[in-house]
Amino acid sequence: MGARFVRILVCGAQVPFVRGGAELLIDGLIDALRAAGHSADRVMLPYSWQPHDRLAPSALAWRLLDLSAVDGVPVDLVIATKFPSYAVAHPRKLVWLVHQHRQIYDWYGTPLSDFCNTPEDVATRDLVRRIDRTALGEARARFAISRNVAARLERFTGLTARPLYPPSRYAAQLRVGPYGDYLLSDARHDRAKRLDVMLRAIAAMDRPLPTRVISDGPERAALEALAAQLHLGQVVQFLGYVSDAELVELYAGARGVYYAPYDEDYGFTTVQALAAARPVITSHDAGGVLELVQDGVNGLVSAPEPAALARSLDRLHDAALVARLGAAGPACVADIRWSRVVTTLLEAAR
Numbered sequence: 001m002g003a004r005f006v007r008i009l010v011c012g013a014q015v016p017f018v019r020g021g022a023e024l025l026i027d028g029l030i031d032a033l034r035a036a037g038h039s040a041d042r043v044m045l046p047y048s049w050q051p052h053d054r055l056a057p058s059a060l061a062w063r064l065l066d067l068s069a070v071d072g073v074p075v076d077l078v079i080a081t082k083f084p085s086y087a088v089a090h091p092r093k094l095v096w097l098v099h100q101h102r103q104i105y106d107w108y109g110t111p112l113s114d115f116c117n118t119p120e121d122v123a124t125r126d127l128v129r130r131i132d133r134t135a136l137g138e139a140r141a142r143f144a145i146s147r148n149v150a151a152r153l154e155r156f157t158g159l160t161a162r163p164l165y166p167p168s169r170y171a172a173q174l175r176v177g178p179y180g181d182y183l184l185s186d187a188r189h190d191r192a193k194r195l196d197v198m199l200r201a202i203a204a205m206d207r208p209l210p211t212r213v214i215s216d217g218p219e220r221a222a223l224e225a226l227a228a229q230l231h232l233g234q235v236v237q238f239l240g241y242v243s244d245a246e247l248v249e250l251y252a253g254a255r256g257v258y259y260a261p262y263d264e265d266y267g268f269t270t271v272q273a274l275a276a277a278r279p280v281i282t283s284h285d286a287g288g289v290l291e292l293v294q295d296g297v298n299g300l301v302s303a304p305e306p307a308a309l310a311r312s313l314d315r316l317h318d319a320a321l322v323a324r325l326g327a328a329g330p331a332c333v334a335d336i337r338w339s340r341v342v343t344t345l346l347e348a349a350r
Contacts, residue, residue: 006346008033008040008077009067011085013047013058020188021268022082022098025145028169029079029096032338043067047084049101052115052124059084059131077349080139083128087135094349095139097149097161099265104128105156106263112192133157141348146266146288164344165336168272170248176277176330177252179322182210183313184254184278186247186269189217193261194304196226201309203230207317211236211258212250251276256316256325260304263287271336274298274329279322281312298328 033040080086142161144150257273280299295301
């Protein structure tokens with residue numbers, strides 16, 4: 001696998017009209033493979049989990065793909081990322097696991113899962129779990145984007161994976177700027193990111209910070225309505241998606257970055273905030289975020305409740321504290337590099 005121009009396909013499931021961390025990871029990996037002299041491309045199949053009986057056929061679609069060669073030329077390596085792309089069959093398959101279908105694993109039985117205990121849902125859950133054990137078990141090597149994802153995999157399947165942190169695609173652009181007066185939120189607007197808790201925390205602050213909210217998602221209208229209800233119309237700006245240049249500038253000028261999702265897989269927001277020397281405000285149950293953020297070292301960690309988070313946010317008015325926490329950030333992510341990712345993956349494929 002040390003030869004140049006190795007032909008590599010990166011596989012991912014694409015929910016139409018949705019772009020998130022998995023898509024950014026695939027973009028970054030392909031760019032890094034090409035920069036290392038390999039011929040790399042992506043294979044994406046549309047994916048939907050509604051209705052639930054589409055899940056197994058989605059995995060079957062991947063299984064039926066023949067990626068052993070393209071136009072008669074062998075494909076040397078396949079790297080699969082998340083369900084159901086890792087169902088693809090290939091003699092040299094690696095998995096860099098972003099996540100499984102969490103609704104049938106750790107979210108099952110919680111408000112974050114749309115699965116019920118109907119006979120049909122239970123049958124689908126059990127079938128997909130069997131598919132996962134087979135498809136993931138046959139990989140030549142397994143990596144996970146965080147220790148949290150690796151631990152989940154082992155808990156539910158008994159399979160192990162080596163943690164391998166992905167860099168941000170903006171790693172080379174992020175910079176350290178002067179601390180501004182605004183809080184930045186960079187999270188998809190869905191329930192697991194808990195931006196409603198952020199809004200309630202801002203409303204509970206002694207001195208609410210101006211807040212800029214970027215990204216989008218299915219909860220945006222509800223979040224905007226909640227902000228209005230909490231009388232935050234002059235405090236919180238919903239900016240939607242922004243350009244790469246705008247994103248870099250927003251990180252560079254923020255007072256701090258709020259990112260307190262529930263049991264996050266990893267979170268590029270964390271890596272980006274630390275690289276830009278911004279303190280991260282998060283919670284005790286934020287999952288993979290806590291692999292990089294330490295309370296009082298490079299961020300502030302509290303209970304996932306508005307009152308507790310409000311106290312953390314009010315501490316951002318302390319300029320000396322902000323500077324101290326921010327200064328510790330870049331060193332925490334300095335070793336998260338694409339060159340290391342490529343070397344690690346290709347060595348495992350030998």
